[in-house]
Amino acid sequence: MNPVLPPPPSAALIRREVAGLPRYDPGADPDQVAAVSGRSRVIKLSNNENPFGVSPAVSEAVRKALADGVSRYPDPTGRRLAEAIGRHVDVPSGRIVLGNGSENLLELLCRAVLDPGDLVVTQAPGFSLHETFPRVMGARVHKVAVTADFGFDADAWSDALAAGPKLVFLANPCNPTGATLTAGELERVVAGLPETALLVLDEAYGEFARSRPDYPDGLDALRGLERPWIVLRTFSKAYGLAGVRVGYGVASDEALVRALDRVRTPYNVSHPAQEAAIAALGDHAHLADTVRRTALEIERVSRSLRDAGLRVVPSSANFLFIDTGHPADHVARALHHAGIIVKAWREPGYETYIRASLSTPGDNDVFVRWLTEICAKGTT
Known part of the structure; x- marks a missing residue:
């Protein structure tokens, strides 16, 4: 039996409001998921990032700013x-x-x-x-x-x-x-x-x-x-x-x-x-292209998941909120073994939902295949 350790001295200094706060959940660490899955490349869909990259003008501006x-x-x-x-x-x-x-x-x-x-x-x-x-x-x-x-x-x-x-x-x-x-x-x-x-x-x-x-x-x-x-x-x-x-x-x-x-x-x-x-x-053209490509993937992936029997909330953003029908934490851990990171939602009433941002078409196909297989088999 592990002994109960006394709180550290700093604990008495922390405001009550802060002590009771949950930590922000950024999603699983890619290096840890790579170790769990044994895969050299991890598909990270947890942070709603842009998979299409930045404008070339941005890359040049950052290069110059660093050179300065x-x-x-x-x-x-x-x-x-x-x-x-x-x-x-x-x-x-x-x-x-x-x-x-x-x-x-x-x-x-x-x-x-x-x-x-x-x-x-x-x-x-x-x-x-x-x-x-x-x-x-x-x-x-x-x-x-x-x-x-x-x-x-x-x-x-x-x-x-x-x-x-x-x-x-x-x-x-x-x-x-x-x-x-x-x-x-x-x-x-x-x-x-x-x-x-x-x-x-x-x-x-x-x-x-x-x-x-x-x-x-x-x-x-x-x-x-x-x-x-x-x-x-x-x-x-x-x-x-x-x-x-x-x-x-x-x-x-x-x-x-x-x-x-x-x-x-x-x-x-x-x-x-x-x-x-x-x-x-x-760079208006780069933004427009990103928005266009994202909308195409949102529509395509949503349709595939719905065809597989999953509930997907209609989205006007670059991510999907998906009811897996299983505890979201279990689904997220199962996806880790496939080298895929999503956000398991823990807000009361939505514990079977995951949020997954969209990536490139190839990555999205891998995600759809693994998610539908996991949900069909169950997570236990």
């Missing part, structure tokens, strides 16, 4: 990038805030806005950091569940907003489902917001959905409103810059940007990241 030297700090204001984004979205650069990925901006918003006991409303199933960062600040989090067919529950949202949240996190498309809100559904959320609430519209996967006729552009929907809001976007997904970490927010006013500047680290976006993002913004 990395011994000096980057521009803390990110002026050139903020101006480029401002031109891209037709907003003054003073209303642009940069982050070390858009998740960094989620954290800054919670640090700047929330007091202990404040209420935050978000989605379920949803991105874990929409819950974790508010809880770090001692806030309460209410998650509004989707309908049985993963649609928008208007009545549930109305009730949640009537409770008086200070911060509302709304992802469109939603992670992990890939589902989107229509313009009317977004309007209903906005109409129900208390005057004192800050709406955070997380459009990390918006580039994949923007060509769909029923998808509302968040900036177009919010830019005329006389109330606080911020739209978050990232270069990590459709643009393929996950490794350099750069995202941005477009705020309703410059005062909100100044508040976020006060709580962020002054050099939160590196010089290579800023240069890479500027180059990525300029």
Whole structure:
């Protein structure tokens, strides 16, 4: 019998809110999966990364930024990038805030806005950091569940907003489902917001959905409103810059940007990241090609999985939310033996679901074959 060890001295120093938080789950380690599977190449479908690579202009911009030297700090204001984004979205650069990925901006918003006991409303199933960062600040989090067919529950949202949240996190498309809100559904959320609430519209996967006729552009929907809001976007997904970490927010006013500047680290976006993002913004053809190829694979893989009897949520992003009919952790471990990494979903009510991002057609075929075989045989 193992002895019960006393807690380390540092445990008494940790805030109660932090001690109870779950660790972020990035998915299995590729090296460990390679060792388990005995395969030299692992298919990683756990992080919604872009399998088609970055624009050649991005590669050249990063090469030049590194050649210029990395011994000096980057521009803390990110002026050139903020101006480029401002031109891209037709907003003054003073209303642009940069982050070390858009998740960094989620954290800054919670640090700047929330007091202990404040209420935050978000989605379920949803991105874990929409819950974790508010809880770090001692806030309460209410998650509004989707309908049985993963649609928008208007009545549930109305009730949640009537409770008086200070911060509302709304992802469109939603992670992990890939589902989107229509313009009317977004309007209903906005109409129900208390005057004192800050709406955070997380459009990390918006580039994949923007060509769909029923998808509302968040900036177009919010830019005329006389109330606080911020739209978050990232270069990590459709643009393929996950490794350099750069995202941005477009705020309703410059005062909100100044508040976020006060709580962020002054050099939160590196010089290579800023240069890479500027180059990525300029290559419209590469982005369009990535979105087109992703949409083709989403449709093809979804159809194959449904034909095999699996439930797949219709997705407007670069990933699929799949009901395996078995404990998701068991399915994920079985896939590890095939050299495939997916994200097992552990949110209550969705423990049989996995989230799998799309890769190249060949990798996707391997994933479909193994997943359908595992689900047909069972995981015990």
